[in-house]
Amino acid sequence: MRILVTGTEGQLARSLLEQAQGVNDLSVFALGRPDLDLTRPHAIAGALAGVDCDVIVNAAAYTAVDQAESEPDIAHAVNCDGAEAVAQAAARADIPFIQISTDYVFNGQKDGAWNEDDSPDPLSVYGKTKLAGEMAVQAAAPKAAILRTAWVYSPFGKNFAKTMLRLAESRDELSVVADQTGAPTSALDIAGGVIAVARNLAARPDDPALHGVFHMTAIAGSTAPTWADFAEQIFSASRALGGPSAQVRRISTAGYPTPAARPRNSLLDCTRLEQAHGVRLPFWEVPVANIVRRILADS
Numbered sequence: 001m002r003i004l005v006t007g008t009e010g011q012l013a014r015s016l017l018e019q020a021q022g023v024n025d026l027s028v029f030a031l032g033r034p035d036l037d038l039t040r041p042h043a044i045a046g047a048l049a050g051v052d053c054d055v056i057v058n059a060a061a062y063t064a065v066d067q068a069e070s071e072p073d074i075a076h077a078v079n080c081d082g083a084e085a086v087a088q089a090a091a092r093a094d095i096p097f098i099q100i101s102t103d104y105v106f107n108g109q110k111d112g113a114w115n116e117d118d119s120p121d122p123l124s125v126y127g128k129t130k131l132a133g134e135m136a137v138q139a140a141a142p143k144a145a146i147l148r149t150a151w152v153y154s155p156f157g158k159n160f161a162k163t164m165l166r167l168a169e170s171r172d173e174l175s176v177v178a179d180q181t182g183a184p185t186s187a188l189d190i191a192g193g194v195i196a197v198a199r200n201l202a203a204r205p206d207d208p209a210l211h212g213v214f215h216m217t218a219i220a221g222s223t224a225p226t227w228a229d230f231a232e233q234i235f236s237a238s239r240a241l242g243g244p245s246a247q248v249r250r251i252s253t254a255g256y257p258t259p260a261a262r263p264r265n266s267l268l269d270c271t272r273l274e275q276a277h278g279v280r281l282p283f284w285e286v287p288v289a290n291i292v293r294r295i296l297a298d299s
Ligand SMILES: NC(=O)C1=CN([C@@H]2O[C@H](COP(=O)(O)OP(=O)(O)OC[C@H]3O[C@@H](n4cnc5c(N)ncnc54)[C@H](OP(=O)(O)O)[C@@H]3O)[C@@H](O)[C@H]2O)C=CC1
Pocket: 006, 007, 008, 009, 010, 011, 012, 013, 032, 033, 036, 037, 038, 039, 058, 059, 060, 061, 062, 063, 078, 100, 101, 102, 103, 130, 148, 149, 150, 151, 152, 153, 157, 158
């Protein structure tokens, strides 16, 4: 199976490339700027024409959540119009398509985990443009699988774990919000899940059970983690490896003002993914130490 993924340096693109290494019947190739620029939708069909692959994964996105508040047009161009153009090119060539989306499509005002049938109501420009992308993709490629994930971290790119470890090099104490719950999810685990979904779509492209929206995050357990809990896990793993750590001061969202509002609770129920695609990611704490080890080794 050949998977084409959009973006070359993103966390998920890098993770897909790594997960395919050494797997005989799988190859992943990444296509990104300048050859494929999602802000230039008219060039996308040309960039993808003649590409030989079995599945296309759109992992490229405008992911700077706070910056998007002041650049809504660029965020919309990438997350909606760009995604739509990639989906159209896939549909025209009859290639199965996977779109990656986010927990930030929800407003956070639910006590339990969100289901795929719950109404989205994004609080931020990033969330609004990703939701618009989901709808445009579904219209352009009705057989697409749309995978919503959350709180992604990895040895690659920019993420919360890298930020915490970098800040801990110069600070003894860090204030971190303890009233937003969600599921920290390893991009390497997501890549494994995406490959499984891609295999299903390649084998049964017309099976309606495989199409539509699915939630794909780590399992959060009964006491859902907050960003502060995630930070504490990162520091405990780092301390065990002789790396930097800081005391976590648990604060409320009001104590950490940001341009974009985030959901209070963004836990996603991943049952539908397990039932339809047979994919279940590990408990959220499982990959923390390995990823921290790799971040420390790279820095
Ligand atoms: N990060 C997170 O916490 C979460 C992410 N998601 C979603 O998961 C997916 C993967 O995220 P992640 O890997 O973390 O993203 P990253 O921010 O790590 O990478 C984003 C990728 O998008 C590419 N990109 C941005 N703008 C353009 C453009 N105009 N044209 C082409 N490519 C562009 C970047 O290109 P380049 O390689 O040139 O830098 C990069 O490869 C995204 O759809 C995101 O919305 C969902 C939930 C959480």
